[in-house]
Amino acid sequence: MNTRKYLTLTRAGMIEALQFKGAIFSIIIGNLVYLIMIYFLWKAIFASVDTTTVNGMTFEDTMIYLVLASALFYFMEMYLVWEMGRDIQSGKIILDIIKPMKYPIFKFFQLSGNFIMFFFITFLPTFIVVYIVTYGAIHLDYNILFFLVSVLLGLLINYFIDFFIGTICLYTESIWGINIMKEVIVLLLSGATIPIVFFPEPLKTVVYYLPFQAIYNSPLRLLIDYSMPFSERIEILGIQLFWLIIMILVSGSFWKISLKRITINGG
Amino acid sequence: MEKIISLKNVSKEFKVLNRREGLRGSFMDLFSRDYKIINAVNNISMEIEQGEIVGYLGPNGAGKSTTIKMMTGVLEPTSGDIIIDGRIPYKDRNKYAQNIGVVFGQRTQLWWALPAIESFKILKDMYQVKDKDYKDMMDLFSSTVDLDKLLHKPVRQMSLGQRTLSDILAAFLHNPKIVFLDEPTIGLDVAMKSKIRELIKTLNKEKNTTIILTTHDMGDVDALCRRIVIIDKGTILYDNDIEKIKSIFGNYRTLKVRLGKTSEELNEEAIKKEVEDMELKLKEVYPKAQTLHVSDVDEWINILVNEDEVEMIDVLNFIQRQRKIYDVRLEEISTESVIRKIYEGGLE
Amino acid sequence: MQKRGLLFYFNIYRKILAQDLKSKMSYRADFIISTIGMIFTNISGFISFWIIFKNFPSIKGWGYYEMLFLYGFSLIALTPVQCFFDNNWNLRNHVYSGDFIKYCFRPINIFFYYMSEVFDIKGLGQFVFGSLVLGYAWNNINLGISITIIIKLIISLITASLFMIAIMNLAASTCFWLLNSGYIMVMVFRFKDYAKYPATIFNSGFKFIFTFIIPIAFIAYYPSLVFLRPDDIPVLTWLSPLIGILFFYISYLVWMKGAKSYSGTGS
Numbered sequence: 001m002n003t004r005k006y007l008t009l010t011r012a013g014m015i016e017a018l019q020f021k022g023a024i025f026s027i028i029i030g031n032l033v034y035l036i037m038i039y040f041l042w043k044a045i046f047a048s049v050d051t052t053t054v055n056g057m058t059f060e061d062t063m064i065y066l067v068l069a070s071a072l073f074y075f076m077e078m079y080l081v082w083e084m085g086r087d088i089q090s091g092k093i094i095l096d097i098i099k100p101m102k103y104p105i106f107k108f109f110q111l112s113g114n115f116i117m118f119f120f121i122t123f124l125p126t127f128i129v130v131y132i133v134t135y136g137a138i139h140l141d142y143n144i145l146f147f148l149v150s151v152l153l154g155l156l157i158n159y160f161i162d163f164f165i166g167t168i169c170l171y172t173e174s175i176w177g178i179n180i181m182k183e184v185i186v187l188l189l190s191g192a193t194i195p196i197v198f199f200p201e202p203l204k205t206v207v208y209y210l211p212f213q214a215i216y217n218s219p220l221r222l223l224i225d226y227s228m229p230f231s232e233r234i235e236i237l238g239i240q241l242f243w244l245i246i247m248i249l250v251s252g253s254f255w256k257i258s259l260k261r262i263t264i265n266g267g
Numbered sequence: 268m269e270k271i272i273s274l275k276n277v278s279k280e281f282k283v284l285n286r287r288e289g290l291r292g293s294f295m296d297l298f299s300r301d302y303k304i305i306n307a308v309n310n311i312s313m314e315i316e317q318g319e320i321v322g323y324l325g326p327n328g329a330g331k332s333t334t335i336k337m338m339t340g341v342l343e344p345t346s347g348d349i350i351i352d353g354r355i356p357y358k359d360r361n362k363y364a365q366n367i368g369v370v371f372g373q374r375t376q377l378w379w380a381l382p383a384i385e386s387f388k389i390l391k392d393m394y395q396v397k398d399k400d401y402k403d404m405m406d407l408f409s410s411t412v413d414l415d416k417l418l419h420k421p422v423r424q425m426s427l428g429q430r431t432l433s434d435i436l437a438a439f440l441h442n443p444k445i446v447f448l449d450e451p452t453i454g455l456d457v458a459m460k461s462k463i464r465e466l467i468k469t470l471n472k473e474k475n476t477t478i479i480l481t482t483h484d485m486g487d488v489d490a491l492c493r494r495i496v497i498i499d500k501g502t503i504l505y506d507n508d509i510e511k512i513k514s515i516f517g518n519y520r521t522l523k524v525r526l527g528k529t530s531e532e533l534n535e536e537a538i539k540k541e542v543e544d545m546e547l548k549l550k551e552v553y554p555k556a557q558t559l560h561v562s563d564v565d566e567w568i569n570i571l572v573n574e575d576e577v578e579m580i581d582v583l584n585f586i587q588r589q590r591k592i593y594d595v596r597l598e599e600i601s602t603e604s605v606i607r608k609i610y611e612g613g614l615e
Numbered sequence: 616m617q618k619r620g621l622l623f624y625f626n627i628y629r630k631i632l633a634q635d636l637k638s639k640m641s642y643r644a645d646f647i648i649s650t651i652g653m654i655f656t657n658i659s660g661f662i663s664f665w666i667i668f669k670n671f672p673s674i675k676g677w678g679y680y681e682m683l684f685l686y687g688f689s690l691i692a693l694t695p696v697q698c699f700f701d702n703n704w705n706l707r708n709h710v711y712s713g714d715f716i717k718y719c720f721r722p723i724n725i726f727f728y729y730m731s732e733v734f735d736i737k738g739l740g741q742f743v744f745g746s747l748v749l750g751y752a753w754n755n756i757n758l759g760i761s762i763t764i765i766i767k768l769i770i771s772l773i774t775a776s777l778f779m780i781a782i783m784n785l786a787a788s789t790c791f792w793l794l795n796s797g798y799i800m801v802m803v804f805r806f807k808d809y810a811k812y813p814a815t816i817f818n819s820g821f822k823f824i825f826t827f828i829i830p831i832a833f834i835a836y837y838p839s840l841v842f843l844r845p846d847d848i849p850v851l852t853w854l855s856p857l858i859g860i861l862f863f864y865i866s867y868l869v870w871m872k873g874a875k876s877y878s879g880t881g882s
Binding site for chain 1: 289290294
Binding site: 026027029030031033034036037040041043044045046047048049054055172173174176177178179180181184185187188193194198199200203 | 642644645648649650651652653655656659662663666667669670671672673674675789793796798799801802803805806809812815816817818821829
């Protein structure tokens with residue numbers, strides 16, 4: 001495989017992301033304001049109960065979880081559904097399909113520059129701040145390795161879920177409806193807005209059997225829960241890998257079938 | 268005649284960020300305050316009379332769009348005065364808008380999801396067109412284009428040609444004094460182009476509407492404009508009658524002859540020799556014809572003749588006496604090549 | 616020529632709306648998917664809310680039904696911005712692609728013309744959902760029904776919606792000056808999720824910010840005090856209709872200034 005042509009796309013994406021000064025500053029500020037809000041909200045929530053831990057999580061744990069989840073969200077969210085939907089409606093997608101690489105791969109590398117930029121712009125600074133502020137709460141040893149692998153897997157799962165949803169846009173013009181449904185489901189069921197341990201029983205079990213928790217919940221648990229036994233860590237990664245393979249197979253074949261539709265009907 | 272549009276020493280400057288190259292450059296741009304000034308339009312003046320159709324031409328990036336945006340009131344000039352129909356366009360845009368119509372080729376201004384007729388009705392209310400005037404205008408429209416086919420289709424389902432047609436009608440609907448047409452025939456097929464030109468011509472004649480037309484298609488210019496204004500790098504290169512500009516380049520025509528039947532007879536070497544030979548001989552016989560020029564294109568020999576110097580028929584007779592001619596053609600200098608000559612600096 | 620007064624604008628809006636609804640009905644699939652998407656959003660919002668209260672019975676002295684009141688109130692207050700001002704979301708694309716120029720040539724108010732183009736019917740679903748929640752909470756708090764209280768409710772709902780409209784106008788208008796300012800809208804739109812919590816959860820500094828700088832506290836908290844804490848209504852609540860109108864007017868002026876400074880990209 002000639003990696004050069006893929007890395008060129010990554011580089012172009014990074015340059016493109018940097019063209020928008022305003023966007024970068026507003027993301028940083030927006031993230032900050034959001035963090036302040038959830039800080040006060042959860043502080044008030046925890047202040048209303050007598051115990052310090054709820055469902056095994058202290059206020060500090062919850063904060064670390066939510067702050068990092070928000071930071072992960074910013075760098076994993078790629079607006080792929082929007083982009084695919086728009087490209088499909090304008091017919092621009094044809095130009096990308098005839099490129100000499102597979103469309104899902106092309107799109108991934110096109111977005112990869114963004115991932116890298118936003119990893120450094122949003123995730124890393126947030127992480128450092130959280131680490132310093134809650135000094136001692138996050139243990140940094142080999143779990144960071146698990147965490148990074150898990151983030152990458154989560155990112156890929158998220159990408160292929162998005163890709164699947166984006167493909168639906170070939171069949172309907174309702175990009176908004178499709179996208180909002182996906183967003184809402186992913187945000188809630190992945191544990192990005194409320195840690196999954198807070199979910200009441202039947203819902204919690206259901207959520208653990210769905211692929212969404214493998215996006216945000218898995219890497220965050222690997223990072224925060226440092227007392228987790230090694231075997232459980234491997235298990236989490238295994239489940240992520242399982243979902244990734246499933247998602248690749250599902251989105252891949254859905255795309256292939258749908259592509260025939262374009263080539264036969266002419267879009 | 269009343270001057271409806273008058274531009275006096277109009278200039279427009281833009282401030283743009285100096286962008287750097289590469290990944291590192293992009294990083295540095297994040298904190299950069301390094302701007303440069305671009306003179307999009309530089310000290311231009313012109314006057315246009317009511318009812319004229321003026322072709323506003325220039326290569327890409329010449330400043331055409333900027334001028335049009337200033338004339339429509341979207342942009343405020345950095346310096347200079349624009350007075351159109353007694354108003355300053357960018358001041359009090361709402362009132363000014365009542366008397367202009369604008370069409371951008373490929374960018375519809377109608378409601379995307381609505382049938383054209385519904386858009387027209389909304390526009391009628393918006394511009395407060397009286398019922399009778401609206402009816403008269405619709406009658407005029409239907410006498411020039413096949414309205415029934417057009418009006419009841421949602422804009423989004425129309426072909427580009429139909430959309431442009433509807434957009435032009437919509438721009439004339441409130442009987443504005445001036446209509447700006449920005450590349451109205453771009454991307455259209457030949458039949459549609461001529462239909463649209465016909466429509467513009469009719470509307471201009473019936474309503475005495477002043478029309479400013481920007482285009483890259485010289486077919487539009489030939490069909491519609493008597494007067495053209497050419498702009499390049501922000502300054503006006505030419506502003507006058509289109510026929511006059513052709514005469515600036517002399518009374519040129521090209522005579523094309525073919526001196527053989529088969530490809531063997533017309534091999535390159537033979538023709539090259541013929542070309543040299545012929546130019547020498549012609550200049551010998553007609554010493555006044557100093558701008559006469561012989562060249563070859565494919566299997567043809569082209570003789571560019573300035574008819575002020577020598578009659579075309581004499582040249583043809585002369586050649587015929589020397590050689591057997593199998594085929595002959597005569598070409599006018601086209602608007603296309605005139606404009607190209609100007610872009611390339613032919614007026615300097 | 617007649618002067619273009621309020622009646623003129625009302626008539627135009629009515630006609631555009633009627634036509635728009637007619638054409639929307641012909642894209643039924645799109646309509647249904649968007650409506651389902653909207654329902655999803657509301658249900659997911661409600662589930663998050665419910666999960667938190669499953670774990671914590673009250674927040675800073677605000678009980679379950681009182682919080683539900685705030686929640687329902689905020690949903691209704693957010694309906695106008697969704698229904699009538701949704702075209703703000705497309706502003707960035709119009710400006711970026713240069714299509715915005717087409718709004719500049721009409722002899723009517725450009726803000727009105729631009730907003731009139733889109734009526735978002737799915738906001739009505741949110742209205743219904745919010746009304747149900749509010750009604751349920753209303754009933755359980757035993758607020759009773761009288762003409763005065765209904766008038767108070769209507770005035771405070773209108774006031775609250777003015778704030779959200781103004782916030783979105785300001786967020787959208789940033790695109791006249793900044794490239795790719797979509798992030799700002801996404802960010803600000805996310806703030807509204809926190810409008811449904813009582814402002815007392817914040818410390819005084821941030822309470823000030825969310826009252827005077829990003830005034831989301833006016834979307835549900837201040838107006839709700841009229842009903843939930845009738846003995847202790849702050850001056851700000853009484854002033855909020857005035858502040859709302861003023862804030863809306865400022866946002867309108869900023870939007871118009873942006874539109875005026877717009878020069879159109881591309882040639």
